[in-house]
Amino acid sequence: MKRVAIIGAGMAGLAAARELAGHGLEVTVFEKSRGMGGRCATKRWEGHVVDHGAQYFTVRDERFRAAVSAASGDRVERLAAPVRTGGQATEDTERWFHREGNSRLARDLAAGLEVRLETTVEDARALLGSFDRVVSSAPWPQTARMFGVDPAGIDYVPCLAVILAYRGEWLGATGNAYALRDPLGPLAWTACENHKPGRIAPGFTVLVSHLSEAFSREHLECPAEEWPGLVRPLVEAAWELSGEAFAAGFGHRWRYARVGTPFAVPALPDRCHFAGDGVRASRVEDAWLAGHEFAVNLIGSGPCAA
Numbered sequence: 001m002k003r004v005a006i007i008g009a010g011m012a013g014l015a016a017a018r019e020l021a022g023h024g025l026e027v028t029v030f031e032k033s034r035g036m037g038g039r040c041a042t043k044r045w046e047g048h049v050v051d052h053g054a055q056y057f058t059v060r061d062e063r064f065r066a067a068v069s070a071a072s073g074d075r076v077e078r079l080a081a082p083v084r085t086g087g088q089a090t091e092d093t094e095r096w097f098h099r100e101g102n103s104r105l106a107r108d109l110a111a112g113l114e115v116r117l118e119t120t121v122e123d124a125r126a127l128l129g130s131f132d133r134v135v136s137s138a139p140w141p142q143t144a145r146m147f148g149v150d151p152a153g154i155d156y157v158p159c160l161a162v163i164l165a166y167r168g169e170w171l172g173a174t175g176n177a178y179a180l181r182d183p184l185g186p187l188a189w190t191a192c193e194n195h196k197p198g199r200i201a202p203g204f205t206v207l208v209s210h211l212s213e214a215f216s217r218e219h220l221e222c223p224a225e226e227w228p229g230l231v232r233p234l235v236e237a238a239w240e241l242s243g244e245a246f247a248a249g250f251g252h253r254w255r256y257a258r259v260g261t262p263f264a265v266p267a268l269p270d271r272c273h274f275a276g277d278g279v280r281a282s283r284v285e286d287a288w289l290a291g292h293e294f295a296v297n298l299i300g301s302g303p304c305a306a
């Protein structure tokens with residue numbers, strides 16, 4: 001029996017772990033955080049359940065559909081309200097969310113796997129003493145550091161997320177749209193979490209904003225407490241909200257939010273691999289597919305076959 005270490009309990013790492021474990025390999029997942037999901041992140045805050053990473057996911061690929069359905073069943077729902085870009089509704093995408101928080105999808109996918117939470121891997125090569133293969137699903141710059149290789153030349157785009165709560169339900173334009181998208185302005189994306197039933201405490205409206213690449217880079221190193229104050233005027237103008245209803249806010253820094261352009265993985269030490277979202281687009285479904293396809297190829301490659 002071959003032993004495989006997977007670094008990261010995000011969508012890619014868990015997809016790879018499930019597939020490898022399903023073929024009889026002994027798999028251990030190491031995750032530095034207290035919870036699973038990585039950038040598919042959910043926070044319990046002020047009585048609300050807020051997705052401050054991935055807002056929704058697509059379910060287009062049959063393999064992903066089957067995995068989501070088996071893991072989470074009818075706790076995954078479709079968002080019905082439109083996303084508006086420049087006042088126009090754009091309904092080209094089916095958007096799905098997990099009723100209990102999007103990070104719950106990761107926990108569901110991890111059922112039955114050995115996942116060691118709050119375990120940071122500093123030197124990934126050291127794991128080769130105990131495992132036959134080491135697979136990292138952390139964003140490439142973090143992966144490269146763990147394996148002692150040069151991370152240069154591969155760009156991940158940062159994103160500041162700002163979450164704002166207002167007293168009153170369905171304030172301003174929040175009843176007419178799930179999200180507003182502005183590809184040209186600083187407020188690249190703002191979504192109203194009230195559209196995910198049961199997530200927001202009664203009597204409140206909660207909005208999640210993702211700032212543009214330019215804004216995020218400019219303010220990346222500012223203290224997170226300053227971001228709500230910077231972003232509130234933009235959000236209140238876009239959603240026609242009164243600042244007097246403001247209740248609370250917080251910011252989260254995503255230093256490696258998404259890969260600029262998918263890349264070919266640079267060489268890693270023998271028996272070491274990368275299986276994160278960088279080899280495909282930075283999306284939940286693509287991250288899962290990256291991990292799943294990596295595992296299928298590894299199983300089929302011979303030396304590691306169970």
Ligand SMILES: Cc1cc2nc3c(=O)[nH]c(=O)nc-3n(C[C@H](O)[C@H](O)[C@H](O)COP(=O)(O)OP(=O)(O)OC[C@H]3O[C@@H](n4cnc5c(N)ncnc54)[C@H](O)[C@@H]3O)c2cc1C
Pocket residue numbers: 007008009010011012013030031032033036037038039040052053054055056057058119120121122137138139142146159161210254256257258275276277278281282283284285287
């Ligand atoms: C703000 C934001 C909004 C987004 N919105 C959407 C959206 O609406 N729809 C969509 O489809 N996608 C969205 N995405 C993209 C999507 O969330 C990611 O592409 C996907 O979740 C990446 O999954 P992953 O498993 O490849 O990486 P990650 O989720 O980053 O998982 C890597 C894991 O590795 C762990 N790790 C890192 N270093 C170590 C270490 N040294 N030791 C142990 N563990 C380690 C991390 O803690 C993390 O859990 C968004 C991303 C962000 C940041």
